[in-house]
Amino acid sequence: MELRGVEELMDLLYACRAAPAGPAPGGRADPHQHALRTAALLRRGRPADKELQLAGLVQAIGPLLRPGDERGHRDHAADAVRSLLGARVAGLVRGHVRSVAGPADDDLLRLRQADEEARTARFDAGVLEDWRTVLELVAARNSRLGAVD
Template identity: 50%
Template sequence: MDLLRNGPGEGHGLRVAALLRRSHPFDKELQVAGLLIDHPAETVRPLLGERVARLLRLHGPGAPAPGHGPDTESLGHAAEAGRVAVLDAGVLEDWRPVLELLAAGAYGRTA
């Protein structure tokens, strides 16, 4: 939570995560990648696993072109929409249970 509170773009990440929660309700790792969209991948890998870090790496600056996979494309679309979306994205504290469960390995920490 400290990483998120002190990191860049909290509002953008909240909007991206909210959009992904609607479009991919069962993919918690993808949602969390959206929440952390403006954070460096290697910062989150030890806490939240390789898949979240890989999604962030593939989306970040110098990332591969679109078409690198449906999850990466979904993240990219949500990131763009999150820049202009006007929606109630909630507050950062709403994500605490998901982050804690993901960090504990409850969602399988897939590669």
């Protein structure tokens, strides 16, 4: 599945609220809150890196795209957001649970750390609507860059 726009992505992210929670240390993680916390932690650590923040946010849609396919949910999420948010976001989503070598190591490490911390962190990460503008900006930039190719 390839997402056609920010509104479709927002709908999927909102749908994460109704998704079954996955296992987490000390309890079960709410996928919607986990995504918001991961993105918020990345925003704190790398405020200028919107693509990294969005990778933390959108990874949550994978299980909704192919329920029951636990091994492939990162790939499904990456494939879905690639045309909308760009290759870097897709690559981060796809690679953040794998061991990779290369210049993106630091970004992937930060994403994995935020993902783990968000499983047990308890803070107000705001609401999904807070991310709409960032999603729109990255999507618009990606659209312009894609038009140049």
